[in-house]
Amino acid sequence: MATLKPLASQVMVVTGATSGIGLTTARMAAKRGARLVLAARDRAALETLAAELGDSGAQALAVPTDVGIRAEVHALGEAALQRFGRVDTWVNNAGVSIYGRLEDVPQADQEQLFRTNFWGVVHGSLVALQLMKQHGGAIINLGSELSDRAVPLQGMYSASKHAVKGFTDALRMEIEKDGVPVSVTLIRPAGVDTLFTGHARNYLEHEPELPAPLYAPELVADAILYSAQHARRDVYVGGASRLMSLEAAHMPRLLDKFMNLVMFRQQQSARPAAANRSDALYQPNGAALQQRQGGRRSRVHESSPYTFLSMRGKPLGMALLVGGALFAAWKLQGKGQENARVRTLAR
Structure with a gap:
């Protein structure tokens, strides 16, 4: 069984660290004393974040990394060893989405999404496992409320999160069978108020929208940091995520019909799709360090009784x-x- 250290004694790798959940996790971990290895494709944003955390007294190393390339992820692990001597927690957070009907999304885009969302998790998990086998640690993978349930217009994203769940579950069993002291956790957030839609590639006639309910990225970061210190199998962030999983298990056909009724409309805003729209599918889109989207029409939940009770209740x-x-x-x-x-x- 894994024995996990207090956060203030940990070295933590965070991928996708320059935006949304990854950025929030890095800032919160730094405040709690963790030493950080920050990974993302945007070198300038990474260095800005490392300098920000350094100014607040934290130790942070910026390592520009494309998680879809195994050699770069291996180099990320080596950089962590050279700077801090070990890795205690590895957070596989990097991800991106595509909005559009499956038949309208080019195969190249579909494969690129899987390189980041799925193969990035595979590369990070296997590199982390090799680094942690002797002294133990935590591998934390970002799934989704869509790990059990697909939605229309985000078919490839849903498929990638199903694949992440399958890989994570298999890896956990193999690690337990071998008696390796590494915990493997799947974090499964509901909709989160981040730059998710802004980073997504769009093949719809309108700008994409995240349906309510939405939760604050701090709730996801808190679940990640809790799992870095307490071995957990799954953490659902937001009661909506757990309810989605239950509905998918017990009433899949009814949920199909419900989603056909509402999800085509709720995932599109009233704004026409922007011309020459930028996204983060193939390269960073140059957005400044930002944890939240802002300007949401729906309320953003700053707390989740379900998640609190599931972790600490x-x-x-x-x-x-x-x-x-x-x-x-x-x-x-x-x-x-x-x-x-x-x-x-x-x-």
């Missing part, structure tokens, strides 16, 4: 919360079946 509170979610899912399924019977009788 007492068993009774957790049981009541899960029971409530199951009851809500059951009621939704019953309502869907009743509506179907009414439509049948009306014909």
